[in-house]
Amino acid sequence: MTTTAVDSVAQSQAARDAVEEFPVVYDVPDDAALTDQILSPIWTRSRAWWPLFIVSGLLAVLFIYAMGVTFVRGIGSWGNNVPVAWAWGITDFVWWIGIGHAGTFISAFLILLNQRWRASINRFAESMTLFALVNASLFPILHLGRPWFFYWLIPYPATMGVWPNFKSSLPWDVAAVSTYFTVSLLFWYLGLVPDLAAARDRAPGITRRRIYGIFALGWRGSSQEWRHYRVAYTLLAGLATPLVISVHSIVSLDFAITQLPGWHSTIFPPYFVVGAIYSGLAMVLMLILPARRIFHLKDIITEAHLSNLAKLMLVTGSMLAYSYLCEAFVSWYSGDPFEYYTSFVARPLGPYAIIFWLMLCANILTPQLFWWKRMRTNTVVLFGASLLVFAGMWCERFIIIVGSLNRDFLPSSWHFYAPSWVDISLLAGSMGLFCFLFLAFLRWVPMVALSEVKRLHLDMRKERQPVKVRAADGAAS
């Protein structure tokens, strides 16, 4: 919690509560019980965890194998051709990096807007960002052709005497993605430090106490520590916030600064950012819905969180629909026959028409469910809708990239694109790696920002508002 004028905040929060539909935290027993509950997956083995971990680990092995094939045989092992020189790999890159954006949005953006409900889910969201970025950053490197020379993209004084060309958008990507990953990691770790200290102090056995003690860096929660920590953490949030906007904007410039119809468009930066947050919100929901059930977190991840995430999906989904509309309008209004052809013939009627219509339906129609409160809190609907948006956003990246490249200016150069087994393995494998890392996170890292939830719980009590007690139906954890 980073508020300084707590009393005035409490007042404004009380006012806000009048319009809030659900409490952001139910009456959890007490701080010690809460700590033990959140930390228990770290100390006790769960039977369901190992099979999941092994399956996702096997998929991650498939990822490594497909990477090995790419290394040895080159990009020729992918389905890419000319003119579809960017295809599945860049689709995966743009999609994964977009998914990461919602994590930063939830953890950094919402802290600055003083949205206290973020406390229960920010750790999930930030971890998702990190693991999505691990995947995202691999794809452009694999696509280099000679991936072992990836360091040529970094400006270092090489004996060759040449430098990266900073007038190209690709070194911008390198700067943006590496900065984004580093800042996300620092922000995630700094937020973890007080919770790692709690894990250290609750650890059974000296070995685990030592391991968590080392990672907790000797945090003791003194008034001096909190005083500096609070400011440093908020500043990191403030620094991460423009990254939400800038990273996907820069990624979109890879496309927008070219002249290809369907890419050459000034709407691309906001269009990409909105789509990124949208797909990431779907991913956050897909992660917290099972976690909430398995780890009995319904008292701290309440209907308020689900409803708020659904509302955010409705907002970003509507902004995305508006972007689609704008793009279509401008390509018609431009009078450019190539733009017109791409938007109104090649995409809706061309070889990838099914994917185009799937994208439109999944991304625009699905969130319309969330106008209804009942839909926003129905976990089955939420999960299904998130899955649709998750897939729909991949389709969008595919349509933007392959759907534009395979029908460029010269009909004689048109070429159909189909993925190879390596492409498919890379996508499936990257999902496996993501799940592998996320399961490892659930097993070894405090999955909820304990110190923030404790503070949130205190604030709720402070408002002297009777904390609503859940109905007994299966809510007791």
Add this chain to the structure above:
Amino acid sequence: MTLIQPSRKRKPRARRVLGEFPSVESLLAGIDALKNGGYDTLETFTPFDIPELDARLGLRRSRIGWLVFTCGLIGMVLAFGIQWWANVHNYPLNSGGRPVFAIPSFIFPTFEGLVLAASFGAFFGVLAWLRLPRLWAPIDEVEGFTSASIDRFWIAVGAVDADDSGERAQQILRDSGAIQTIAPADV
């Protein structure tokens, strides 16, 4: 908790009396009572941030922002400088006939350099400022102190004279709701 054995040459510190409180309200009451009793050197240990403490303990707002600001400026200048050196000075590159010194295209890495350096400043700055990592401190030896990261709120009352039994401070702590007090200790 003993992670690293204390050095035998450790400088003797002022002895402190400790009190353990069950709630934030009793902690704040304890601080007020101690201040009324003339104890000014206070430090608290809490499981979460309590900004209300700053005014009571006489702590000013952290100045770490200036460090972050300076780091950000350095990162910005460095990132722009690298691009200028690389593409304008050391190896002027004609890329599609665009001007060699194309400032707009340098904006993005410059911004990223700013954010990266400022973030390093915030992260490593706060650790250096707090002298972390510090895996062992004398206070870790206090029985039950680990609750400070879970659900209890501790006050360390400093400036207890060597001949003071600390009984008065302990009494104040107990009167304001402490569930446990620790006699003057070298923590």
